[in-house]
Amino acid sequence: MIQPNRIYPSNLIGGLAIVCLLVSISGCTQLNGRLRLPGANDPAANVPIEDGYQAPSASATAAPESSAVRFDRAAAQSAGQVQQTGVQQVAHNDRHVAHQFPTAPGGQQIPFGTQPVANAAATGQPVNQDQAVAPAQAVAPLFGPQRVAPPQMRQRSRTNFANPQISPGAGAAFPPIATDPIYTPTTREADLIINGFPGRTGRITFGAAVNSDAGVTGQITIDERNFDIFRFPRSFQDLFRGNAFRGKGQTLRIEAVPGSDFDRYIIQFANPNLFTYMPISMSVSGFLYDRRFEDWDEERLGGRVSLGYRLTPDLSLSVGVSGQNVNISNPRDLSTPELTDVLGDNEYYSGLISLKHDTRNSPIQPSDGHYFEFSFEEAFGDFDYARFELEYRTYWLIAQRADFSGKQTISYSTQVGFSGDDTPIFENFYAGGYATLRGFDFRGASPLSPTGIEVGGQFQWLNSVEYMFPITADDAFRGVAFVDFGTVEPEVDLKEDSFRVSPGLGLRVAIPMLGPAPLAFDFAYPVAKADTDQRRLFSFYMSVVR
Numbered sequence: 001m002i003q004p005n006r007i008y009p010s011n012l013i014g015g016l017a018i019v020c021l022l023v024s025i026s027g028c029t030q031l032n033g034r035l036r037l038p039g040a041n042d043p044a045a046n047v048p049i050e051d052g053y054q055a056p057s058a059s060a061t062a063a064p065e066s067s068a069v070r071f072d073r074a075a076a077q078s079a080g081q082v083q084q085t086g087v088q089q090v091a092h093n094d095r096h097v098a099h100q101f102p103t104a105p106g107g108q109q110i111p112f113g114t115q116p117v118a119n120a121a122a123t124g125q126p127v128n129q130d131q132a133v134a135p136a137q138a139v140a141p142l143f144g145p146q147r148v149a150p151p152q153m154r155q156r157s158r159t160n161f162a163n164p165q166i167s168p169g170a171g172a173a174f175p176p177i178a179t180d181p182i183y184t185p186t187t188r189e190a191d192l193i194i195n196g197f198p199g200r201t202g203r204i205t206f207g208a209a210v211n212s213d214a215g216v217t218g219q220i221t222i223d224e225r226n227f228d229i230f231r232f233p234r235s236f237q238d239l240f241r242g243n244a245f246r247g248k249g250q251t252l253r254i255e256a257v258p259g260s261d262f263d264r265y266i267i268q269f270a271n272p273n274l275f276t277y278m279p280i281s282m283s284v285s286g287f288l289y290d291r292r293f294e295d296w297d298e299e300r301l302g303g304r305v306s307l308g309y310r311l312t313p314d315l316s317l318s319v320g321v322s323g324q325n326v327n328i329s330n331p332r333d334l335s336t337p338e339l340t341d342v343l344g345d346n347e348y349y350s351g352l353i354s355l356k357h358d359t360r361n362s363p364i365q366p367s368d369g370h371y372f373e374f375s376f377e378e379a380f381g382d383f384d385y386a387r388f389e390l391e392y393r394t395y396w397l398i399a400q401r402a403d404f405s406g407k408q409t410i411s412y413s414t415q416v417g418f419s420g421d422d423t424p425i426f427e428n429f430y431a432g433g434y435a436t437l438r439g440f441d442f443r444g445a446s447p448l449s450p451t452g453i454e455v456g457g458q459f460q461w462l463n464s465v466e467y468m469f470p471i472t473a474d475d476a477f478r479g480v481a482f483v484d485f486g487t488v489e490p491e492v493d494l495k496e497d498s499f500r501v502s503p504g505l506g507l508r509v510a511i512p513m514l515g516p517a518p519l520a521f522d523f524a525y526p527v528a529k530a531d532t533d534q535r536r537l538f539s540f541y542m543s544v545v546r
Contacts (some may be wrong), residue, residue, distance in 0.1 A: 428456025
């Protein structure tokens with residue numbers, strides 16, 4: 001057995017305070033960019049464009065007649081087709097494309113879908129466009145021989161326009177051909193200028209919470225979302241200007257949660273793209289957990305390494321390995337074998353694989369979608385057993401106002417779990433409280449030993465059906481009606497005398513200045529329970545995060 005030195009929360013809080021000071025001084029930045037085309041202030045540049053145009057992939061130098069395009073006039077004039085060039089610069093949805101419009105010898109612009117007129121016989125009479133057309137090779141310098149026009153660019157009509165008077169003997173400017181060419185306009189590209197400005201990627205938050213299960217807790221969190229673990233400071237200026245340890249898109253989170261009934265301290269590093277563009281993530285974390293239960297005190301010190309793979313935007317797979325030392329002390333009763341067998345330090349290791357599918361439209365108050373998670377864990381070390389857990393939640397939107405507020409939703413959730421025979425008492429399933437079965441005390445709907453110690457069980461099946469509806473027009477107050485039902489048993493079995501059913505009503509209060517999670521107040525009364533269960537009619541959760 002390993003006998004670690006006890007870590008006191010006061011020492012950790014002091015160390016975290018120093019880290020908070022360094023992070024707040026160093027600052028954190030990211031690049032936020034906008035695209036601008038040179039000459040975008042030109043009044044002639046704001047011309048809308050139809051859908052279907054492609055964004056540029058290269059750059060070209062600006063011309064005097066346009067701040068966005070340089071047109072190859074010499075090549076066009078050598079073919080005897082164009083005397084002038086009209087240019088349009090187009091901006092649409094941050095995509096900048098420059099298009100060229102050739103003009104006829106008289107200076108009139110040739111619209112898309114029409115063709116220049118050819119003169120097959122020098123008769124001095126106007127020639128109808130239906131009688132002669134321009135050869136494709138003559139207009140190649142204008143549009144490019146290999147271009148393919150989008151459908152809205154192709155020929156739409158065959159109307160006459162600006163037919164020039166050509167005198168006898170002058171020769172035909174456009175020899176006749178038998179087929180009509182399709183004009184495909186050249187898309188010229190322009191340089192894009194990216195203007196960046198620093199943005200905040202990290203934050204320090206302070207919070208507090210009080211609830212019927214865990215008492216009063218405080219919270220200090222340092223969260224950096226643009227971390228770079230290998231970008232060490234090369235000078236004090238790098239450290240204080242926020243250049244050190246930033247720029248890779250990694251995540252560093254340090255959390256301290258001291259409280260009246262439990263303490264939790266976590267440091268976590270995550271890389272969302274372990275191999276650059278592949279959807280593989282990695283997470284490494286260390287934790288210290290200290291909880292004062294009614295029957296014993298429990299302290300856990302350990303760490304976890306996991307890899308994740310995102311199969312689809314909603315489906316992900318993860319595998320991980322964890323190891324921890326679990327210390328059990330201050331037992332309330334020494335005559336319970338399940339408790340006395342684990343007193344002191346316990347080496348607990350496990351491998352975990354889980355599959356998650358999440359289509360919810362919000363992680364806090366969803367009104368549509370579902371959440372599914374299946375996990376398998378194999379424990380080894382001082383204990384050797386297998387564990388299966390399944391969680392499923394689904395949400396249905398019943399009605400809402402025309403402005404998408406005032407949503408009425410029905411939700412259903414279920415949790416099923418089974419653990420092997422060698423499961424220690426601190427890893428058993430427990431029920432009771434606002435997060436499991438309302439209407440019961442925290443862990444008050446769990447199996448007991450003959451001496452009255454809450455020993456938990458190896459099987460659980462917990463369910464909840466809830467209907468949420470608005471009370472006020474601004475959705476600040478919502479009401480809920482629910483029924484929680486299920487059981488926790490020492491083995492896989494459903495017993496009528498220990499099956500719990502607890503209906504109730506509740507209130508949700510949303511106060512934006514206190515944080516994203518609403519305040520929750522629930523009243524529930526068990527109508528079916530075991531004789532040894534402990535009831536609690538009122539449960540609540542309140543928190544504030546700044």
